[in-house]
Amino acid sequence: SDYQQLSYNLNVNLCQGGPLKSRSLTKDSYTPDVFQKATIDPRHWHGKTINELGRWFEKHFQAVNVQKAMKEKHG
Numbered sequence: 001s002d003y004q005q006l007s008y009n010l011n012v013n014l015c016q017g018g019p020l021k022s023r024s025l026t027k028d029s030y031t032p033d034v035f036q037k038a039t040i041d042p043r044h045w046h047g048k049t050i051n052e053l054g055r056w057f058e059k060h061f062q063a064v065n066v067q068k069a070m071k072e073k074h075g
Contacts, residue, residue: 027035
């Protein structure tokens with residue numbers, strides 16, 4: 001990915017003698033078939049659906065805006 005390439009280039013430029021190929025602990029720990037079998041469901045994110053996350057963020061930012069407004073009004 002772009003981030004790995006950028007990371008590799010930074011490591012080579014900043015730390016001379018860097019590795020020729022970047023490696024990750026996750027990829028080294030599992031066999032390739034684990035990653036092929038893994039499916040990513042964008043509607044289900046760590047037990048929360050996108051709609052639930054959206055509602056949570058909406059409530060959070062409303063609460064932050066109310067706190068800012070109260071601070072401005074009452075000092």
